[in-house]
Amino acid sequence: MTKLNPAIIDGVVGAIASVADNPGLPITPSQGPAVAKAVLDKLAADPTVVNATNSEPWYQSRVAWGSIVAIAAPLAGLLLKQTIDADTQSQIVTVLTAAGGAVGGAYALYYRLFGKGKAPLGG
DSSP, X not given: OOOOOHHHHHHHHHHHXXXXXXXXXXXXXXXXXXXXXXXXXXXXXXXHHHHHTTOSOGGGOHHHHHHHHHHHHHHHHHHHTOOOOHHHHHHHHHHHHHHHHHHHHHHHHHHHHHSGGGSOTTO
């Protein structure tokens, strides 16, 4: 699961605790933590929220890959005596972002099947 920004977590938990304290609503203070966890899990699984809070892993971040390409393109141009135009840089970022996600997924799968990730959840 993607980790959300701590400020988002604190805001959601605080809001749910506040709502749970309202006697006119069908939620009790003792149910607040379970509701907060369910809401946070749902938010952490939402790609829009993950992207908006910059909570995605660096290798899935277009900003990270864009920065890398923006730094590397002029250096490659100096070394290769070729310029890399903005459209080509954009295409490189798209490919690297997809490759980063694929590598991250392969890494997770490999360690789940063959590494220390074989322990059951909660165990």
